[in-house]
Amino acid sequence: MKKWWIQSLQFTAAVAFMAAAFFAGRQAAVTVSVTNQETDAKAKYCVVVDAGHGGDDPGKVGINGMLEKELNLQIAKKLAVFLEMADVEVVMTRTEDRGLYEEGTSGKKAQDMKRRVELMETHAPDLVISIHQNSYGDETVRGAQVFYYTGSAEGKKLAQILQHRLVEGLDPANHRMEKDNDSYYLLKKTSRPIVIAECGFLSNPDEATLLCDPLYQEKAAWHLHMGIMQYLNDI
Ligand SMILES: [Zn+2]
Structure with a gap:
């Protein structure tokens, strides 16, 4: 005691x-x-995440039969989750398999694209990322690539960061560089910094298989989100 x-x-x-x-x-x-x-x-940072195509518009059709619109949406949703976890306000142009057009309208594609741009302009985000997949006649061609509007310094900066992240994170053998473009509708019509991220080639058998893998999609989304955070912390 x-x-x-x-x-x-x-x-x-x-x-x-x-x-x-x-x-x-x-x-x-x-x-x-x-x-x-x-x-x-x-104010929170705001990012518009655009899943390309949807509804009547399948986008590219993979060598394995996979539709681009499906993959775009799957990757876009994963990206949105990562960004929201980083306290970024996310606006998605679509969250299901449908375009932004009215049923029965004659110019569905034109209406869809116009509405996507309107949404981007209305929310005035810090940046826009449009998710797509690529395709080419030569099946050996592969590799993610990020596009920005010709002459846009901010678009180029964002594209450079994202291209670097995708190469490092997904495929260090990918020697593609970010590329400017002056003809894509979204790039031309959106006043906010915008990039189109083509995550891979659906015409390449190996890459088409990878792009359908939820873990690979998550990896792609993770690296895109890391690049976006790097860009946002620098503006
Ligand atoms: Zn596309």
Whole structure:
């Protein structure tokens, strides 16, 4: 049996420790809430994630029969989750297999593209990323590639970052570089920094198989999200 005063000292020390922990906890809680308020006061970054094609428009058809519109949506959804986890506000142009056109309209494709641009302009995001897959006659051609609007310094900067991330993260043997383009409708008509990320070639058997793999899609989405965060932290 310990002496009563030793027990008493131990008890006092324990109470003091618990009180200190309690107040430290309160202090931490106060700090956290102030930080949250500061974060809330500052507008979140906003990114429009555009899953290309949809509905009547399948996009490219893979050598394995996979439709581009499906893959675009799967990767876009995964990208949206990663961005939201990083506290970015995400606006998706579509979340299901449908275009942005009215049924029964004669110019579905034109209406679809126009509405995508309207959505991008209305939300005035910090950037837009449009997810697509590529295809080519030569089955050996492969590799992700990011496109930006000719003359857009911000688009080019974003495309460079994303191209680098995709090469490093998905396929270091991919020697493609980001590329400018002055004819794609979305690039021409959107005033926000915008890139089109072609994640791979559906005409290449190996890449078509990889692009259908949910883990590979997640990897692609992860690296795109890392590149986007790198760009956003720099503007
Ligand atoms: Zn496409």
